Amino acid sequence: MSGTAMRYDEILLAHGSGGRLTSDLIGAKFLPHLRNDCLEALGDSAVFSIGGTKLCFTTDSYVVNPVFFPGGNIGSLAVHGTVNDLSVCGGRPLFMSAGFILEEGFPMRDLEAIVESMGSAAREAGVQIVTGDTKVVAKGSADRIFINTSGLGVIEYEGELSVGSIREGDVLIVSGTIGDHGAAILSAREELGLASGLVSDCASLNGLIHGVLGVSPHVHFMRDATRGGLGAVVCEAAAGAGARIELKEASIPVKEEVRGLCEILGLDPLYIANEGKLVLFCPAAEAGRVLSFMQGHPLGRDAAVIGEVTAMGGKRVILHTSVGGSREIDMPVGELIPRIC
Amino acid sequence: MSGTAMRYDEILLAHGSGGRLTSDLIGAKFLPHLRNDCLEALGDSAVFSIGGTKLCFTTDSYVVNPVFFPGGNIGSLAVHGTVNDLSVCGGRPLFMSAGFILEEGFPMRDLEAIVESMGSAAREAGVQIVTGDTKVVAKGSADRIFINTSGLGVIEYEGELSVGSIREGDVLIVSGTIGDHGAAILSAREELGLASGLVSDCASLNGLIHGVLGVSPHVHFMRDATRGGLGAVVCEAAAGAGARIELKEASIPVKEEVRGLCEILGLDPLYIANEGKLVLFCPAAEAGRVLSFMQGHPLGRDAAVIGEVTAMGGKRVILHTSVGGSREIDMPVGELIPRIC
Numbered sequence: 256m257s258g259t260a261m262r263y264d265e266i267l268l269a270h271g272s273g274g275r276l277t278s279d280l281i282g283a284k285f286l287p288h289l290r291n292d293c294l295e296a297l298g299d300s301a302v303f304s305i306g307g308t309k310l311c312f313t314t315d316s317y318v319v320n321p322v323f324f325p326g327g328n329i330g331s332l333a334v335h336g337t338v339n340d341l342s343v344c345g346g347r348p349l350f351m352s353a354g355f356i357l358e359e360g361f362p363m364r365d366l367e368a369i370v371e372s373m374g375s376a377a378r379e380a381g382v383q384i385v386t387g388d389t390k391v392v393a394k395g396s397a398d399r400i401f402i403n404t405s406g407l408g409v410i411e412y413e414g415e416l417s418v419g420s421i422r423e424g425d426v427l428i429v430s431g432t433i434g435d436h437g438a439a440i441l442s443a444r445e446e447l448g449l450a451s452g453l454v455s456d457c458a459s460l461n462g463l464i465h466g467v468l469g470v471s472p473h474v475h476f477m478r479d480a481t482r483g484g485l486g487a488v489v490c491e492a493a494a495g496a497g498a499r500i501e502l503k504e505a506s507i508p509v510k511e512e513v514r515g516l517c518e519i520l521g522l523d524p525l526y527i528a529n530e531g532k533l534v535l536f537c538p539a540a541e542a543g544r545v546l547s548f549m550q551g552h553p554l555g556r557d558a559a560v561i562g563e564v565t566a567m568g569g570k571r572v573i574l575h576t577s578v579g580g581s582r583e584i585d586m587p588v589g590e591l592i593p594r595i596c
Numbered sequence: 597m598s599g600t601a602m603r604y605d606e607i608l609l610a611h612g613s614g615g616r617l618t619s620d621l622i623g624a625k626f627l628p629h630l631r632n633d634c635l636e637a638l639g640d641s642a643v644f645s646i647g648g649t650k651l652c653f654t655t656d657s658y659v660v661n662p663v664f665f666p667g668g669n670i671g672s673l674a675v676h677g678t679v680n681d682l683s684v685c686g687g688r689p690l691f692m693s694a695g696f697i698l699e700e701g702f703p704m705r706d707l708e709a710i711v712e713s714m715g716s717a718a719r720e721a722g723v724q725i726v727t728g729d730t731k732v733v734a735k736g737s738a739d740r741i742f743i744n745t746s747g748l749g750v751i752e753y754e755g756e757l758s759v760g761s762i763r764e765g766d767v768l769i770v771s772g773t774i775g776d777h778g779a780a781i782l783s784a785r786e787e788l789g790l791a792s793g794l795v796s797d798c799a800s801l802n803g804l805i806h807g808v809l810g811v812s813p814h815v816h817f818m819r820d821a822t823r824g825g826l827g828a829v830v831c832e833a834a835a836g837a838g839a840r841i842e843l844k845e846a847s848i849p850v851k852e853e854v855r856g857l858c859e860i861l862g863l864d865p866l867y868i869a870n871e872g873k874l875v876l877f878c879p880a881a882e883a884g885r886v887l888s889f890m891q892g893h894p895l896g897r898d899a900a901v902i903g904e905v906t907a908m909g910g911k912r913v914i915l916h917t918s919v920g921g922s923r924e925i926d927m928p929v930g931e932l933i934p935r936i937c
């Protein structure tokens with residue numbers, strides 16, 4: 256447990272980045288008071304058994320700005336995000352809750368559009384929103400709308416999906432181009448005045464994941480690369496597994512428009528959020544099967560092998576750059592793009 | 597489904613009151629898009645089975661102002677509230693999630709105090725907080741801290757706890773004095789300048805409820821009387837059951853200080869929020885057993901029989917007043933006290 260969160264007297268935007276300060280906050284301020292094995296596993300979902308059935312349970316609050324963006328809105332994003340957090344743990348999402356915090360004056364028409372898209376997203380993913388809550392705060396006490404979704408799923412996959420299962424020789428596969436969601440949100444922010452055709456990748460990955468686990472019984476670890484992007488997921492995996500991971504920059508799929516936007520703004524696509532992209536670790540022997548299944552799925556067409564676990568005991572991530580160099584990459588410390596989800 | 601929510605183009609504070617406008621909003625804007633049997637039951641928790649085990653699942657967001665108040669804070673309140681929503685459905689609370697939305701600049705010391713009290717409340721109630729999420733928004737985009745807790749419990753009680761089980765001749769029992777939470781929050785708001793010794797009743801009722809269900813196998817319906825107070829719960833039950841309910845004002849326990857504050861502010865204690873009070877419907881023949889168990893429990897010392905279901909097919913609530921008259925009472929329409937929970 257790192258003590259850097261202790262240095263701050265106040266919450267910073269960076270404490271919500273999903274990067275190092277978020278981890279520090281959880282380690283220093285949350286875990287000591289809430290300790291239990293489930294929570295300390297720090298997975299995307301908690302995993303436990305009730306009545307002999309293995310279940311997974313997850314929660315996320317959504318504060319994305321703008322509320323409507325190319326490719327989705329806060330409501331569809333909330334459903335996709337919770338479906339994905341359950342799915343990467345090997346769970347089949349079944350039930351979901353929806354808690355709304357609304358600012359007085361929020362347009363009823365917008366609320367209805369958001370709820371409608373939550374309904375569509377839930378139906379597509381085969382999950383039911385079974386319970387909810389609505390709170391309203393006075394004008395100025397919240398920024399328009401915040402949504403929390405919690406989800407419950409059943410785990411039927413028999414393998415152990417965790418950083419502890421990662422082994423030397425595992426390859427890393429990403430299910431498609433990275434940074435699309437973050438870049439779409441950025442370009443949708445009026446104050447930036449950036450016109451682009453960028454569309455968020457936000458999507459429910461349960462179908463893709465179910466298929467992958469069907470063709471490969473030895474997937475070791477999966478994570479959807481949201482806040483903190485691909486970089487944060489790979490660094491977390493390296494730290495959790497105690498592994499040396501080497502990535503090939505030239506193999507990482509990035510759309511030209513995303514790369515362009517990142518260059519203009521001085522951002523690294525590695526750390527830009529995705530909302531429909533999967534990172535997966537599996538033995539090299541199964542990579543071909545996984546990749547070919549993914550590439551045949553509408554949400555995995557651009558899937559690629561992007562790296563390898565080259566040693567255990569290292570806790571380092573090395574990026575072999577497109578221009579022939581190599582550098583170590585680290586968890587993002589702070590907040591590249593606040594309110595990305 | 598009432599159409600009054602359709603009349604509004606914008607969200608009003610009253611849409612979050614737990615009263616009639618909240619019901620209208622749910623009926624007009626949420627249910628049409630999210631339809632499923634679980635959600636339409638509109639219980640405090642959704643009830644479903646997984647792998648042959650009957651489970652309950654609930655969510656609530658907390659926006660209480662002030663964040664710290666006599667008797668608790670937003671964190672302990674969130675744990676108690678979720679424990680209670682599961683318990684009134686006959687559930688034994690097992691697991692909980694916690695989602696934080698923090699305003700940039702929120703004092704780290706306050707966050708830690710809140711998380712610490714969540715940990716204590718969870719341990720006391722025998723529930724584990726197993727998964728969480730933290731988002732941070734810029735200063736001015738949220739009022740300090742909002743918390744969502746979702747909870748999962750297992751239902752072992754074999755009776756059917758629902759408004760549909762309410763029968764003519766059932767008595768209504770309340771577990772103690774009403775309005776304590778709302779009155780404590782009001783008097784804690786600095787702008788009112790009211791000094792009082794009022795303390796919120798916020799508490800986890802799972803122990804009390806487990807005991808009651810043990811002594812009475814025929815409890816028909818229970819609800820914790822939160823937003824909208826005792827009045828809202830009784831009106832909802834009357835509407836849901838199609839029952840005529842008669843209440844005796846003189847039997848409803850109200851603390852002198854709460855009554856005094858309500859008189860000063862022109863409020864009716866019937867509609868003031870509680871966070872540790874149970875309303876229960878059971879056959880008259882079991883009332884004695886239930887009451888004597890409650891009165892022997894630290895959270896039920898002031899329990900009282902407060903009324904009766906006098907006919908089915910009525911959907912009316914009649915209050916026989918202390919001064920000898922009687923009047924019909926109705927769901928509160930709007931928001932008596934915003935951000936009470």
